[in-house]
Amino acid sequence: MNSHSAKGTFQPEELASLQLVFRDITSQAWFAPDARESFAKYLLETFPGETFDPRRHRSVVETSARMFYSLDRAQKTPLKPGR
Numbered sequence: 001m002n003s004h005s006a007k008g009t010f011q012p013e014e015l016a017s018l019q020l021v022f023r024d025i026t027s028q029a030w031f032a033p034d035a036r037e038s039f040a041k042y043l044l045e046t047f048p049g050e051t052f053d054p055r056r057h058r059s060v061v062e063t064s065a066r067m068f069y070s071l072d073r074a075q076k077t078p079l080k081p082g083r
Contacts, residue, residue, distance in 0.1 A: 009049040017054045018043060025065045035069040042068075 010018070022043060026036050042064070047057065067073065 011050075014050065014052060018047065018052050021054055021058055021061055025062055030070045030072070031065065032069055032071045032073070039065060039069045 022040060025031060026033075026039065031039075043052075043061065
């Protein structure tokens with residue numbers, strides 16, 4: 001993406017890509033609604049500015065979301081803040 005942005009900051013197109021994936025995954029029936037904030041933190045911490053590529057990372061993000069932010073998981077183990 002843009003090599004001139006500072007580490008930890010997002011270019012508008014990078015943030016838009018991250019938001020699209022976030023919205024898509026959090027709108028799935030299996031996603032725990034109360035996990036949106038924790039999932040957003042996970043995305044921002046895991047993919048600091050300039051590291052998120054939706055073509056490469058989409059499947060990893062969804063797999064992680066299914067493992068840690070699904071309704072099944074939330075019913076078994078309450079989510080901790082930031083997780």
